[in-house]
Amino acid sequence: MxxxxxxxxxxxxxxxxxxxxxxxxxxxxxxxxxxxxxxxxxxxxxxxxxxxxxxxxxxxxxxxxxxxxxxxxxxxxxxxxxxxxxxxGLRAGRVRLQAFPSAAATLVPAAVGALAEAHPGIAVGLEEAEPDTALPAVLAGDADLALAFGYDGPPSDLSGLAWRPLLVEPVLLVLPPGTSAPPGLAALREEPWIGGCVRCRGHLVDACRTAGFDPHLRHTTDDYVVVQNLVARGLGVTALPASALAAHRHPDVVAVPLAELGLRHVGLALRPGAEAVPATAALVAELERVARHTAPAHTLTSEAAD
Amino acid sequence: MxxxxxxxxxxxxxxxxxxxxxxxxxxxxxxxxxxxxxxxxxxxxxxxxxxxxxxxxxxxxxxxxxxxxxxxxxxxxxxxxxxxxxxxGLRAGRVRLQAFPSAAATLVPAAVGALAEAHPGIAVGLEEAEPDTALPAVLAGDADLALAFGYDGPPSDLSGLAWRPLLVEPVLLVLPPGTSAPPGLAALREEPWIGGCVRCRGHLVDACRTAGFDPHLRHTTDDYVVVQNLVARGLGVTALPASALAAHRHPDVVAVPLAELGLRHVGLALRPGAEAVPATAALVAELERVARHTAPAHTLTSEAAD
DNA sequence: CAAGACCCCAAGCACCGCTTATGGCAGGCT
DNA sequence: AGCCTGCCATAAGCGGTGCTTGGGGTCTTG
The missing domain is CATH 1.10.10.10 (Winged helix-like DNA-binding domain superfamily/Winged helix DNA-binding domain)
Structure with missing residues (x-):
């Protein structure tokens, strides 16, 4: 029957x-x-x-x-x-992208704009999220793609996710106006520090400890505009990745590269196999293209020249 | 693809x-x-x-x-x-039945009624039609089942249709009130005759010719009530199959069996294979059951005893 | 009356599609 | 840490589905 x-x-x-x-x-x-x-x-x-x-x-x-x-x-x-x-045929499709703030401000608009022009049928949904929430979201299937980062290497909590590196950028010391570049991190041991997002704060503390001191974290904000305004007023010093400064650059602050602050690895996390989904692949390709074009500017620009 | x-x-x-x-x-x-x-x-x-x-x-x-x-x-x-x-499962289904008038008045109501009681989901649609139109309708697929007849055998134009005989009934001579049974058909050569449906008329003429004369066909109607009313008034004589008299019997007319008038073969015509369709099969079975029960009454009843 | 259409049936064979067997990988338990 | 147990993929083998060819029957058509 x-x-x-x-x-x-x-x-x-x-x-x-x-x-x-x-x-x-x-x-x-x-x-x-x-x-x-x-x-x-x-x-x-x-x-x-x-x-x-x-x-x-x-x-x-x-x-x-x-x-x-x-x-x-x-x-x-x-x-x-x-x-x-x-x-x-990329005439339809939807990609749910989660990205951390400074990437959402720089890489993402360029890539999504180019994708929208080439394939108007593809709808990209962007959600701003730090890696700590973006990576689990991808793992759980709530997002297709996470633009995330790790310090001195890919994020450590990539369990079950594939990682596609996009760019490696320096972390710069951000100092109040008129300050001259210090010889090393240890010279700033008595300064009040401004902490960023969880992951950034952790990395900053690690770098300072390696330099021999525990930083005094007076302020905490993950907003790179706020951070720079605080620094511009002389209320503290901090470290920012190059792309945060590319997204917004307070005209008065001093930014100098410092090897002790290490490198930030920016990349994409996605579920294995998702790179074969056409719409996702198209966005990945676009992000990689944009990263290739902007990465040299970030990595090579000597901010100390300011 | x-x-x-x-x-x-x-x-x-x-x-x-x-x-x-x-x-x-x-x-x-x-x-x-x-x-x-x-x-x-x-x-x-x-x-x-x-x-x-x-x-x-x-x-x-x-x-x-x-x-x-x-x-x-x-x-x-x-x-x-x-x-x-x-x-x-006979819980649904539709059967389109075409039947000639006297069968539509006798066999069909009994069979359809029993079927409706046993299987309320089966919808039987009845259309009254002479074999000349009913058989082509079945052949063309406009009907599922035709209740038809032929004289002295199944209908001759069964091209491509299957035939299931239901009953064989005598054809009776119908005479005005008070008339006594004639010795043979030839004794009625000068009477005015009443013709029935096309097929019946043809058979009547054939029988008369076999008896040695061409009948004077004064009236023509395929309505067995009209026919009997005409006969009752003494306006003519005619021949009617037993089932027409079973459907309606004018109290005054005289009906006598006459071998010269032959036998009418009543049966079902359907397209080959249609007998396996459950709803159709159910109606066929019901018609056969009804025919089995009523046929002896028709064939054996001596109408001359009236 | 033969030709052409339609259908069914039977037999053969190829390939689809399932099975068994094996391996890799990630998470969870002891 | 190491094993165990899920999960999935791959490869090889084999049986059965499902196709083909070949033949026969019936009804309509020229």
Whole structure:
């Protein structure tokens, strides 16, 4: 009593063609092949579906009922092919991207803009999120792509995710106006420090400890505009990655590269296999292109020249 | 790019189960079987449909789209099975019956009534029609069943139709009140005759010619009530099959059997194969049952005893 | 009356599609 | 840490589905 869907579609072909022979021609088969399928289908149905006449076949009531259902199935199938074809051809698709603030301000608009121009059907949804929330979101399937970072290497909590590095950028010391570049981090041991996001703060403390002191964290904000305003007023010193300064640069603060602050590795995290999804792949490619073009400016620009 | 419907349903099972292994269990297969089907489906689609994780799979956008389509297909399939099952179980169905007047007045109501009681879901549509129109209607598919007749044998124009005999009935001479049974047809050569339907008229003329004369056909009507009223007024004589008299019997006319008038063969015409359609078969069986019970009354009743 | 259309049936064979067997990978338990 | 147990993929083998060819029957058509 379980009907075979394929045979339902064969029945449809037969009824549309008007005879088994004609249907077989359309399907590229021989007539007995169609005949056997219909016999099976009739056995499954338990009811005759066709009346065989000398000039072709005509549906019984059951055949007519199944024809209507088969038409609906064929329509669904056709629609499915259309939709998948649109997804494969980048005429449709949706990518949910989570990115940390400074990347959301620099890389993302350029990449998403270029993608929107090349493929208007692709809808990119951006959500600003630090790696600590973005990576689990991708893992849980709540996002397709996370623009994340790690210090001195990829993020450590990439369990089950693939990592595609985009760029490596220096971390710069950010000092109040008029300050001259210190010889090293240890020279700033008595200064009040401004901490950024969780991950950045942790890295800053690590770097200071390596330099031999625990920094006095007087202020904490993950907003790179706020940070620079505080520094500009002389209320503290801090460290910022190059891209944060590229996103916004307070004209008065002094930014100098310092090897002790290490490097920030920016990249994309996605679930294994997701790179083969066309829309995702297109956005990844666009982000990689943008990163290639902007990375040299970040990594090579000597901010000390300011 | 042509998607296989069955694989669509397999994808559905996988996404509902959450993993290939679980889906395989549900389908009664092994895991690699499901894995291969999905690989084929993804190749057909040209797009990844699933992201494989360590704890099962989750759909990509394309997979999600196909899932929705597969759900619709499954729903259609299920509905198709329901409908066919109802047809097979006589819980639904429609039979278009064409019957000649006297059968429509006797056999049909009894049979259709019994069928309606036994299977309320079966809808019988009756159309009154002489064999000359009923048989072509069945052949053309405009009717499922024709209650028809032939004189001295089944109808001659059964090209391509199957014939199921129901009963054989005598044709009776119908005479005005007070008339006594004539020795033979030839004794009525000078009487004014009343002709019935085309086929009946033809048979009457044939019988008279065999008896050696051409009958004077003064009146013509296929309505057996009208015929008897004319006879009752002494306006002519005629011949009527037993079932016409069973349907309506004018109290005054005299009806006597006469071998020269031959026998009328009543039966069912249907397209070959149609007897296997449950609803049709049920009506056929009911008609045969009714005919078996009423036929002896017709054939054996001596109307001359009136 | 033969030719051509339609159908069914039977037998053969190829390939699809399932199975078994094996390996890799990630997470969770002891 | 190391094993164990999920998960999935791959490869090889084999059975059965499902196609083909070949032949026969019936009804319409020229």
């Amino acid at each position: 379980a009907l075979d869907v394929r045979r339902l579609l064969i029945l449809r072909a037969v009824l549309r063609a008007g005879s088994l022979t004609a249907a077989a021609r359309e399907l590229g088969w021989t007539q007995p092949a169609v005949s056997q399928h219909l016999r099976h289908l009739e056995r499954e149905a338990g009811v005759p579906l066709l009346l065989r006449g000398p000039a072709g076949v005509s549906p019984t009531e059951a055949g007519f009922v199944l024809l209507a259902r088969a038409d609906a199935v064929a329509a669904e199938l056709h629609a499915a092919e259309e939709e998948v074809s649109a997804l494969a | 042509a998607l296989d419907v069955r694989r669509l349903l397999i994808l559905r099972a996988v996404l509902r189960a959450g993993s290939l292994t679980a889906a395989a269990r549900e389908l009664g297969w092994t895991q690699p079987a499901v894995s291969q089907h999905l690989r084929h489906l993804e190749r057909e689609a040209g797009v990844p449909l699933l992201l494989r994780g360590p704890a099962g799979v989750s759909p990509t956008e394309a997979g999600f789209v196909l899932l929705a389509r597969a759900d619709a297909v499954a729903a259609e399939l299920h509905a198709a099975e329901e409908e066919v099952s109802a047809l097979a």
